[in-house]
Amino acid sequence: MKKDTQAAYSKTYSEAYRWFVGAGFIVVFLIIFLAYNFFEALSDSQVKAKHQFLSKQVELAAKDVQSQFSMTFDDLMFFVNTIDPNIHVEGSKEQLSLEGRTRRVFNNHRNIVDTLVINFSDRMISYHFDSKNNFIKTLHDQGSIPFWEDSRHIVFGNSINSVSIVAIIDLDRFINNRLGNYYLGLSSEKLLYANGKVIGISDYLSSDDVSLDSKLYSEIDNDIRQGFKGNYQGRIQISESGSTMDALIHQYPFTLYPLTDTLSVIFVQDKAVITSGVIDNYMYLLGILVVLLLIVILTLFRFIKNAEVANQTLSKNSQKISELFRQQNLLLQESRGFIYFQDANRLLTEVSSEVVQILGYDQVDFLKNYRNYFSKEDFEDLDRLINKAIAEQKESISFEFNFQKKNGDWIRARVFERLVYDNSKRFNGIVGICTDIHDKYLAEQEQIRSNQRLKSIMQGLPDNILICDYEGEILDYYVQDQLLFTSPLHTIVGKKMTEVLPESVENLLHKGFETVISTGKLVTLEFETLRQSGKKIFEMRIFKLDDERLISLARNVTGQKLWEKGLQEAMEAAEQANKAKTEFLANMSHEIRTPMNGLLGIISLMENTPLNEQQVKYLRVIRDSGNALTSIINDILDYSKIEAGMMSLDISKFDLKEEVLKILNIFNGLIEEKKIHLRYSFEQFIPKYVQMDKLKLGQILFNLIGNAIKFTPNGGDIIVSVTGEMFLERNVMLNFSIKDSGIGISDDKIQSLKMPFVQADNSNTREYKGTGLGLAISEKLIMLMGGELEIESQLGVGSTFSFSVFGTIWNDQQRVQSEEVTLDFKEDEVKGFDWINMANEYPMSILLVEDNETNLKFMKMLMNELGYDITIAKNGLEGVMAVQEGDFDLIFMDIQMPKMNGLEATAQIRKLEEKSKVPIIGLSANAFHEDINNAISIGMNGYLTKPVQVMEIALTIKKHHELKSKGGTF
Template sequence: MIEFDSKFSKSYSTAYRWFVVTGVVVVMLIFFLAFNFFNALTDNQLDARQQFLNKQVELVAKEIQNRFETTYEDLIFFVNNLEPWTYERGNNEEIAFEMRARRIFNNHRNILDTLIVAFPNKTVSFHFDERNNFIKSILNPNESIATESQNKIKFENPSKAVEIHGIFNLDRFLGDELGNYYLGLSSEKLLYKNGEIFGLYEYLPRSGYRILSTTMEELDKDIKNGLRGGYQGFLVNEIESKQFEAIIFQYPFNLYPLEDTLSVVFIQDKRIATAGIYSTYFYLLIGLMFLLLVVILILYRFIKNARISNEILKENSEKIEGLFRQQSLLLQESKGFIYFQDADRKMISVSDEVKDVLGYESEDFKANFHKFISKEDLKKLNNVITESIDNKNDNFSLEFDFLHKNGEWLRVRVFEKLFFDDLGQFTGNVGICTDSNERYLSEQELLRSNNRLISVLKSLPDIIFIYSNEGVFLDYFVQDDSMLISPAKESMGKSINEVLPEPLSEEIMNGFEKARTSGKLVTIEFEALSKSGKKFFETRLFKLDEERMISIARDITGQKLWEKGLQEAMESAELSNKAKSEFLANMSHEIRTPMNGLLGIIGLMEKTQLSKDQKEFLQVIKDSGQSLSVIINDILDYSKIEAGMMKLEGSVFHFKNEIEKILKIFSALIQEKNIKLKYQFGPLIPEYLELDKEKLGQILFNLIGNAIKFTPNDGEISLQMSGELFLESNIILNFSISDSGIGIPEDKISSLIEPFVQVDGSATREYRGTGLGLAISNKLIELMGGELRIESKENKGSTFSFNVFGKIWKEEEQILDVTSSKEEEDFNWEQMADSFPMEILLVEDNETNLKFMKMLMKELGYEVVIAFNGLEAVNFVKERDFDLIFMDIQMPKMNGLEATKIIKDLERKKNIPIVGLSANAFQGDINEALAVGMDAYLAKPVQVKDIALIIKKHFDIKVKKEIN
């Protein structure tokens, strides 16, 4: 019995121990599971709170930025619609303007503090006082427009000379916006601004918060890089003297055009965020004690799996959120938005970018989008959709017009992806709508330009064919098939060898290959038997582009018949022109020589002591001499044109800069007469052009000068310039100069372009001149391939329009600035020999010019050696060393060109600079002088300053050579 009891006692004791051990294990397991469950609940609570703060901080930042952008856009719209005469046309305009200003304040009261509007003659200020009264103030002319403030933005409309200064109360605005959001207990709404943290007190941001350094450095770095972020760190509230561990989320934003670095920062006390679960967990723990071990194990497994799932979900959410951010950026860059529709084509969702593209709010667009499409386009869209659904197409694309909220039609392109279920039933679609208005307008303009080009080509009498690089006919522009060997239509698709007979086909193909491989124009003259008989043709072959060639042929039969007679006439004309050229050269020399002495002596006399009457007499002589010089230049220019001596000399230049240089020449006269000069460049005007810049400038100088001369004080002049592209790299430049001057009688217009003709030819006429300006301009325009047109009405004004041909230059050209420097303008040449010593040889045979040059050199302080002809000059150079030679051209025994050539051939004397000094002013004379070795050329009459600058220039060159 005792043994039994002992065994039972041992068995019981063992079972009890196992029970206790099992119970302890179970209790420990329960507490272990409870502890892990508590941690999981805490983590989930923190995750939920973090997601809430992350979403809220993004909403607040975007709302602040959108509200500020709306205010900025409204003020831009406001300034663009202001008129400078608002306070000059009566009370109605003033009242309307002030009502608009008040609406601006009402719409943006929480951000806009003061609005100052500056008109050309008046400045008006608006603000609300402390009693909410709308106050308007008129600022004095001498009163500052606005105080300096970093929250001030200036909006300008230069075309109307008005501007707006908006002073913003950012503290109030940001405080109001942050105050609209509730985050719960122990949460803080902060604002990051330029490296500082501000809290919200009475709806106004104030300093007093500080995030500890490590977290603050990370937060500051992300904000400056424009990145949103979430952090955990310690926050110090210096106002309430407390510190706590916090969950921190920030979302950066900007208030363009302000340069502040800004971000919304939301803070949650980490301890408070999880405090609510303790009491709940206590009762839950009691319940867990009564649950079975299996239930606990299942629950633990469930919580663990849930936690893993949450982490996976969080990771996937972040990835999806990143994709959506990328999508938003792409849509903003492409000016587009996404929309979703159900099976009934009802709009169920649309992205926020719709407002940026079409101006509508999302809800408005979803409800009424079909009303913003024209009936024709809506019908076309529905037909395409129906056809795509019937054919089970996956997608389609269509372009049509959409009505923008501002009332303008906008060209858009939609791409829709269609969805079908397993039974093939349409279930809905997703679409992307993008703004294609700019591309559409460009395509339309290109189409119109091509149509104009085709119209020009079709109107030409020439025979035009387009070929492939293999010589196969691709297209044609032919007015009369009877001029061809065979009809143009029958040639399409055939090669040149198949259409043209031998040996003509071989000749054409040789020219064709030469033009194709070299890229240069090839001209061929040939004889062919057409339907209308034997004809002579001149054809030009050149590359149209990399894949096509073009030929332009012209009937020159008549030209050939006249060639012989024309050749004889040309020979006679050449003899006549040669005689005329010699006469012009001699006349130029004979007139300019005494003019040189006259104007030169006047320049020297101005430096002497003269009485008041003598100065007035001298000024009259000087003005008369300069006027005579201008008249002589006009006569010689016209004579050169008539003699066929005027040639085009093309150069590449910046077109707009050159036009503005010409206009600046007249600035003083325009200001004196208070004339309003307007000029405008058309959209097709290229940046760089190749044509004769000097002759174009002479034309514009004459026409604009006439417009200013005949326009009364306070008048207006308009210069309009446009271009028409022709055969890719060529352009027709159209100019129109309009004025509000005295006008021209209708019966006088046709005779104005004749030489020496003026509207008022009487001796008592008010406006003086030679009457050659328009005649020369007309001849130059014709020389440049254009035509001058004149329209005028008496007492209302005149319009002079013309066109010239040029070539578009697509590469930038470094253009030499030939304007004199300020140093040259201020150069004091009196007794300059002390500073710039030079040994000078003067070669001159004319007594008058010799006296003038001696006096001039004496005024400069130089004792010069004089030679009376080229032969004497050569002998002097052989015997002595000179630093500079002034050489006349026409002299007895040996002229200046021959003497220059001999001197330049002397081994030890060839580096002596020689400056031509002649009355021969033709470009050919100048080119010839430079070709034989002259270093520079001065056409008489010369100015004292010109001589002085030439001496200074060569002295500087001499000094540099000696240093080197």
């Protein structure tokens, strides 16, 4: 009984002991468990908070570096675009302004810009700060070797002002400076990933002081090169302090345009520092529990150890799975896809959340109704494809189809499905990825259409097109004419070009292929072949299609060559005709003006002889008729020259307003006679000095203003206005308008007025006479100067003639000196000048070189009236001999003469050492401006065109006498 009681007691004790031990173990376990989990929760919270802090800080730092670098790039680009390329004078206001701007660039971007080099067209200037913070400026020769080639630099160019700058940058200093603004706390490091290398940013760290575990480095390197930001945990060793830390690592990649470096900011935080505060708070608790833990540890040591190992393994696997899911989500986001799962009955059981972003459906809706979002044909095709794959035990399938989004749009999608089977090869379900490939699909369709269009174009070209490799083997062809080939077309693919083309082309092909392959430039070959139909000429162009293929285009140009030959012959014939026309015009000018010179000259002399009133009237009729005939001759010759294409622009600088007023002053007498109210206006914008053809502008204004005065009745109104518009800095478009209150023109005759020899009234009884060439000449001259003549008119009301011409503004504020070569005299010089026996006051020794008898008679009589006994030479050769034998103060030289013309004679006289300075005045019927310029360029001092006026001769002699007296030259 006792034994039974003792046994029961022992059993009870044993059970109680086991119960207490068990209860104590449970209590201790619960306490430790709660303490441990509370500690872990706080630690995890601290770590997560630090993760968020580091993620935000590293992103802000990377964006700050990128933003600051972009600001520097924009400022330097603005700087180069606003540099004046014409700054040449050292110490000038512009040069000092440039240095001040350069200092401001350094002040704003000193932490990145080390040196600035400004490259002008003729020199280079560099600026930098030395170690003592002095601003240093250095001039370099343009041809010197660039000293920045071995440094990290950026070139900023400007194609408009031909100025470029080179910015030598200190990237390490810049990034160190920017990242220094971010405080991470104790036991943290700031690192920089640059082109595969991790570099320490702190002053005490270098690129060799930081080392990462190879696996950790590989993971970081892979994410950065793909452009992904990331966070990691791993061990980092700092060589400088010899410490190793289990660290939280965050990186954020960035780019510094235009640099091509692969860069990322890396922030590191020692994990131990994060949890150290939590450990201190729980040290007392752990001290109390340590005794209890010793007892439990002895019992559960093995269990705990195994659990710890299992927990570590589970933690690592969990991290790997989390990272795998993170990367998977990133890939899905980048590829615009979502994952789905189907069971053995092919019912959709699960779909990833990306379906909302891709298609717009929520997950529940898509799981229930996804079949409705296929087109019927696509779903049936997909169903057949999957059934066939299951029957054939295929592991995967791929298929493209159209998917309808929630907004009603249809997109192109691609699915990749992995078919799952059990051990018995029974179908268990599907894991699939659906990807939005709509943009790619549209691009591919456009590429197909583009290829089809290109193929259609190539098939429609008249050329024989061959595509071949660099060895000449034919890969494809588009042939319209089989005449060139020696083999049937269906057999040429795979053959060499030399095998299917005539043998005579082989050497040309070899040389052409070598040139195209070595230079990459287009080569054109031309060759002849003999066919049954006769000799044929072909032109072949060869050029690169890509890095592996060439393309040749051959065309039968036999007809074109024959046409070109005919065209060449026609052009030569036309040039001969033009040359003949030019010579005819020159001869006509000379032959007509020469007798007119004698006629009008004699009339001028007769007007100074005693005449009765009737004789004076007769002479005036003859003089006016001669002047009218001269005007008609000028119009005909000018228009003939324009039609022959011999008229060109002679650009000069002149005062625009002064020139217009000069034209208006010509008509003062007629305006006063008809009591016309003339008004003129110049827009405020109009520049004072311009560059254009002054003579042609004057001729246009003379014709149009003269017409306005002619057709405006007595007491009428004429308004001349000049406006303008500046463009491209120094260019100007001048708009002229001449409005009159004349008889007007009917609409049906306005356009015909621009035709030569046409007038509004062509009847024999017309009131207003003329050649009808004024408007035709004016329109041609306006077109030559880049404008167009416009006419607005109303019968009985008046007309407005307007035109625009292009010119260049001349910025020099000094008065423009006349660039003309004709002899102009002021009105006060002509008025009241008595030329009878002027030789008494202005003695001169004069030589006249003239071959025309009429002009000789006129000049002799004129010189006799002037009081001069002149020497005469009847051709240029005699004129040169006369100058060699005698001394003359002035020479009047005709141009067209036998044996030696006036230009040749002038050139010979200018070669005479002692007589080379004698003034020579051209006296010729060649009145074209080009003739006058040619005469001056050869050595003439002036030029008088026939018919000349007596006063012009007299004033020319007077002018040279005055210059001789002052010791100057004309």
